[in-house]
Amino acid sequence: MKYRSVILKIMSAVIVFSAWEIAGRVPISYSFPTFLESMAALAVITLDGSIFIAYAETLKPLVTGIAISGLLGIGIGLWVGLSEKFEWLFAPIFIVMQAAPLAALIPLLVMIYGIGLTSKVFVVCIMAMPVIVLNTASAVRNTPVSLKEMARSFLAKDHEVLLKVIIPAASPIIFSGLRLGVSAGFIGAILSELKITPTGVGDIITFSRSIADYPTMYAAIFSIILLAVLFLNLLEKLENYLFEGNNRGYISD
Amino acid sequence: MAISQTSAQPLASTADIAVSVRNISKKYNQTEALRDLSLDFPKGELTSLLGPSGCGKTTLLKIIAGLLDANSGTVQVGGQTISGPGPDRAFVFQDFALMPWANVIRNVAFGLELRGIAKSEREAIAEKYIASVGLTGFEKSFPHELSGGMRQRVGLARALSVDAQVLLLDEPFSAVDEQTRRKFQEDLLSLVQNENKTFIFVTHSIEEAVYVSDQIAILLPRPSRVSEIIRPSSFRGKSVDNIRRDPEYLDIVDQIWASLRSYVE
Secondary structure, three states: OOHHHHHHHHHHHHHHHHHHHHHHHHOOOOOOOOHHHHHHHHHHHHHOOOHHHHHHHHEEEEEEHHHHHHHHHHHHHHHHOHHHHHHHHHHHHHHHHOOHHHHHHHHHHHHOOOOOOOHHHHHHHHHHHHHHHHHHHHHHHOOOOOHHHHHHHHHOHHHHHHHHHHHHHHHHHHHHHHHHHHHHHHHHHHHHHHOOOOOHHHHHHHHHOOOOOHHHHHHHHHHHHHHHHHHHHHHHHHHHHOHHHHHOOOOOO | OHHHHHHHHHHHHHEEEEEEEEEEEEEOEEEEEEEEEEEEEEEEEEEEEEEOOOOOOHHHHHHHHHHOOOEEEEEEOOOOEEOOOOEEEEEOOOOOOOOOOHHHHHHHHHHHHHHOOOOOHHHHHHHHHHHHHHOOOOOOOOOOOOOOOHHHHHHHHHHOOOOOOOEEEOOOOOOOOOHHHHHHHHHHHHHHHHOOOOOEEEEEOOOHHHOOOOOEEEOOOOOEEEEEOOOOOOOOOOOHHHHHOOOHHHHHHHHHHHHHHHHHH
């Protein structure tokens, strides 16, 4: 029973990868390699080290963007959630940001910030930040009134109400915003490398597609998904460590 | 002799008042919740605030707690006019107000944590009160692992652990089942006898109010004022098993229902 969730996870992975293998063998398209071919290509780029060089490049905008989105996003979200004035000021910006067709706006970013790291960090932030801000704000606003009253009646000062009650109470929704934001940030990082300048993992994808080396292309895509899943698991571990009683189980892993 | 006794009488009675509410008025926008309400709560006794829903009894309790500001009037606790929450009062919430991310011992010790008491010391105090409400062994459990009755025991232990002179209970048993509620009422009676604290108890149950109270304040709604104060006399000293068959208990229950009946839609 203890291993049931592990067995289920493995089974679900086996089903997805078998479907991929079968679809590749049918084949549904000549540009769609099988699972095993892709894994072989992944092994090749891992062994010759090119994937590590690529990630050294890709992680720069990704980590910077996610760090900025996480810290600034939660900060602004708390502010927006605590003050109605700031909601009027900030919430529309993030709602627009979330709805904006980003790929179409990238040329504008490039015109302003050039083709370097800044533009790519912006793309990651535009993808990741709105959902973090909006989730945090709505979680803070929906803190149970009786918990805040409880803290005040037991003599909590304002900063203690925020740190010991509002933030922990909001943490499940803040973390779900972080999970969504981080996944969007990964998409943003790859998007920026495809649309602005081909560097890192985006370069592997673009280059191998141009020479019809589809297994390598899918190996690169697979690796970025794997990294995102690992990162999301890490985030969940952090949440469980910080706010143990809030944990009633998630299905993200 | 006789003269000094009569002159000492009012002094003695003010010293015996733990909480004194004077001419409190409270408006929510246009709605008048409380108008010119005055009421005294004797030290060491349990006073119930009883009335139909919407009569402002929870509002009054939150004003006494310092969680709400009155538009006019004063509340004195132990002779001091209050201006907000204070260490002399502790609150027990209708919905328990437990922190779901914190285990039982942290929840119980939370009031002490906010007072800056060191962790080992506050946990020792919390353990004592967890034991006194009968939750030994659940210190590391989380609220969602407990039943409703056990959760309210945690809420009660939290209020007791800060050792406030006045305990404010806002319909504390309304969210637990009937059997647990009866047990709670019996426990509350022994708590009032043993703890020498002043209890202010909001309830909408007539039977519950008569069962546990030394004094019952009947509030009538829109705007609220105290219409009647009842002090049961004959059954308070008797054992808990005999209260519900005492003729005075039954009379008071009927009497209160007769005066509240017309206010209930």
